[in-house]
Amino acid sequence: xxxxxxxxxxxxxxxxxxxxxxxxxxxxxxxxxxxxxxxxxxxxxxxxxxxxxxxxxxxxxxxxxxxxxxxxxxxxxxxxxxxxxxxxxxxxxxxxxxxxxxxxxxxxxxxxxxxxxxxxxxxxxxxxxxxxxxxxxxxxxxxxxxxxxxxxxxxxxxxxxxxxxxxxxxxxxxxxxxxxxxxxxxxxxxxxxxxxxxxxxxxxxxxxxxxxxxxxxxxxxxxxxxxxxxxxxxxxxxxxxxxxxxxxxxxxxxxxxxxxxxxxxxxxxxxxxxxxxxxxxxxxxxxx
Amino acid sequence: xxxxxxxxxxxxxxxxxxxxxxxxxxxxxxxxxxxxxxxxxxxxxxxxxxxxxxxxxxxxxxxxxxxxxxxxxxxxxxxxxxxxxxxxxxxxxxxxxxxxxxxxxxxxxxxxxxxxxxxxxxxxxxxxxxxxxxxxxxxxxxxxxxxxxxxxxxxxxxxxxxxxxxxxxxxxxxxxxxxxxxxxxxxxxxxxxxxxxxxxxxxxxxxxxxxxxxxxxxxxxxxxxxxxxxxxxxxxxxxxxxxxxxxxxxxxxxxxxxxxxxxxxxxxxxxxxxxxxxxxxxxxxxxxxxxxxxxxxxxxxxxxxxxxxxxxxxxxxxxxxxxxxxxxxxxxxxxxxxxxxxxxxxxxxxxxxxxxxxxxxxxxxxxxxxxxxxxxxxxxxxxxxxxxxxxxxxxxxxxxxxxxxxxxxxxxxxxxxxx
Amino acid sequence: xxxxxxxxxxxxxxxxxxxxxxxxxxxxxxxxxxxxxxxxxxxxxxxxxxxxx
Numbered sequence: 218x219x220x221x222x223x224x225x226x227x228x229x230x231x232x233x234x235x236x237x238x239x240x241x242x243x244x245x246x247x248x249x250x251x252x253x254x255x256x257x258x259x260x261x262x263x264x265x266x267x268x269x270x271x272x273x274x275x276x277x278x279x280x281x282x283x284x285x286x287x288x289x290x291x292x293x294x295x296x297x298x299x300x301x302x303x304x305x306x307x308x309x310x311x312x313x314x315x316x317x318x319x320x321x322x323x324x325x326x327x328x329x330x331x332x333x334x335x336x337x338x339x340x341x342x343x344x345x346x347x348x349x350x351x352x353x354x355x356x357x358x359x360x361x362x363x364x365x366x367x368x369x370x371x372x373x374x375x376x377x378x379x380x381x382x383x384x385x386x387x388x389x390x391x392x393x394x395x396x397x398x399x400x401x402x403x404x405x406x407x408x409x410x411x412x413x414x415x416x417x418x419x420x421x422x423x424x425x426x427x428x429x430x431x432x433x434x435x436x437x438x439x440x441x442x443x444x445x446x447x448x449x450x451x452x453x454x455x456x457x458x459x460x461x462x463x464x465x466x467x468x469x470x471x472x473x474x475x476x477x478x479x480x481x482x483x484x485x486x487x488x489x490x491x492x493x494x495x496x497x498x499x500x501x502x503x504x505x
Numbered sequence: 506x507x508x509x510x511x512x513x514x515x516x517x518x519x520x521x522x523x524x525x526x527x528x529x530x531x532x533x534x535x536x537x538x539x540x541x542x543x544x545x546x547x548x549x550x551x552x553x554x555x556x557x558x559x560x561x562x563x564x565x566x567x568x569x570x571x572x573x574x575x576x577x578x579x580x581x582x583x584x585x586x587x588x589x590x591x592x593x594x595x596x597x598x599x600x601x602x603x604x605x606x607x608x609x610x611x612x613x614x615x616x617x618x619x620x621x622x623x624x625x626x627x628x629x630x631x632x633x634x635x636x637x638x639x640x641x642x643x644x645x646x647x648x649x650x651x652x653x654x655x656x657x658x659x660x661x662x663x664x665x666x667x668x669x670x671x672x673x674x675x676x677x678x679x680x681x682x683x684x685x686x687x688x689x690x691x692x693x694x695x696x697x698x699x700x701x702x703x704x705x706x707x708x709x710x711x712x713x714x715x716x717x718x719x720x721x722x723x724x725x726x727x728x729x730x731x732x733x734x735x736x737x738x739x740x741x742x743x744x745x746x747x748x749x750x751x752x753x754x755x756x757x758x759x760x761x762x763x764x765x766x767x768x769x770x771x772x773x774x775x776x777x778x779x780x781x782x783x784x785x786x787x788x789x790x791x792x793x794x795x796x797x798x799x800x801x802x803x804x805x806x807x808x809x810x811x812x813x814x815x816x817x818x819x820x821x822x823x824x825x826x827x828x829x830x831x832x833x834x835x836x837x838x839x840x841x842x843x844x845x846x847x848x849x850x851x852x853x854x855x856x857x858x859x860x861x862x863x864x865x866x867x868x869x870x871x872x873x874x875x876x877x878x879x880x881x882x883x884x885x886x887x888x889x890x891x892x893x894x895x896x897x898x899x900x901x902x903x904x905x906x907x908x909x910x911x912x913x914x915x916x917x918x919x920x921x922x923x924x
Numbered sequence: 925x926x927x928x929x930x931x932x933x934x935x936x937x938x939x940x941x942x943x944x945x946x947x948x949x950x951x952x953x954x955x956x957x958x959x960x961x962x963x964x965x966x967x968x969x970x971x972x973x974x975x976x977x
Binding site: 261263264272274288298303305308309310311312313314330331332333334335336338339340341342343344346347348349350351352371372373374375444459460462463464465480481482483484485486487489 | 629630
């Protein structure tokens, strides 16, 4: 099992937005899997905890040209500028309560270490981090359904998507017991991935060329010649990342056939999109 | 009633009147304390903060009091290191204002964190790469420096000074004060700067993010500079208010003019740097991340270009010019206008660097988020103001804060020797 | 904060940050220790002097 521990994974996912129907199964499964507490009134979305949140985007056009897309947004598990692990939140946490796993690429949150300063929330442009404004509560009887593999969080700390890290731990334990050196792709899948009825989410190790996610994304490990902070840009012209230009280097990729959806993933000054839209990773350019 | 405690040779209002005034302000403090208890007991759901506004009114108040409290370190630096001796007439008061500001800042942080009992983690489990870690360490240490600088003034109280040890302690502390002041200036440089760094390093937030020198974004230097520039304005403003309330002249015009002049030059040089920073940010940094300058100032109900104009021109360029031009500086009304504008300006800058940063949408499909604080947040933010008033009233009544008070108010009276 | 905290690393970042911090704290501590001892010494030296003040 030692070999498994030493291996450098880079877990990530790609979400096919053309397949996503916006049903919200990913959100529900995530809440159930990760013991996310309930508020009495969940109508204010700015203070309810949704590790996985589905945004609704439109192309802004009038009927009959209106198009809608649903964009599930887990924590993006940024590897930070240049991919060195200095994600926007990890680098700012004063108490080392959030960390970048060099062996997994997962941004962790240590609940018992967090003292609730919320600097990480301010630093995250994806709103992927949530604060426990209240004591965690579940409707009566529902405590019985809590997962024993995930610790519930106390009031006053920040929490977020962990890529279901406990599932990785379980998979590793299983492999160890079975005296295997590696875990299989399907042994570690996040709750949202397995719950999506449309199969829109593909999860795996971006360092493993055999994994489906890597085959779709085809990440380019060279820095983007236009912006040296950006690494891991997709060579697939249909694949994009949220706010890629900021250099956060997320490991959640999105896929869409529609140009306006891909454009919505980032910000562009006037006319800029036309010059950027066909630029997909270094290798692509050299071929083109 | 308490005449034995009042400094020799000066007059103070009657004790009942003083007590009544303290009771009124005390009521405000009590209101704030009720809010504090609610927040500690029930949690941060007592505020109107949310997951978009993790940093809100309190963090602004924190940054603002530290900025205006910058008068203490800068005056100390000038007095003890650069030997600007004239400032001895205002240094005690600058230190008192500093003590109030920094204790308030630490207090606000203690209610702002979600798990106050774990506050020590910031020291114990320090992440040296975080600007907030630097803030916490330097803030606490510099508060210790301010207390050290304040102690001699306390020990000069008429009764305490009769104790031989205290008399010597006050004297000896004055003797090595330059060492403490230098350490304080060193710590202040870093914590004022790192407060600017808090915003400047957030590369996920294009409104806040700045390039910089080595690990320090430009906001690091701008914050230190602006605290040194506008801090003395606040010292002068509070002096002016204290003079109005007590009906006495407490600091000579010569000292006031000198500090106003230094502040004026600091403000003017700062605002030039700030303008350069803003232009570079607007034309280079912002477009590089795909945004336009106008994105940050439009399509919402509150943040418009007016705030930029107010911060930089109205409350930056104007007070700077008013204070460097001798005739306007020495005109008491215009000087007062300038120092008020200056204090507003630096507070506006801190507001923008905290609340506007949170308000601006970053993802293309996100929306502006505006926020109105709850009464608990307002009460706890006013609390330090009321506490500051009580602190100053007590210090003024019982301690020899203003060395010129006797000569400026009782010139005809021969000084009566103590028995 | 201390080398025995597990986050501690003997790297340049820790050396600079905590070097600066402990240096400043050291000066404050040493300065205060000096003035307190000196004041105690001065007090003992004046104890026979009733003309003080």
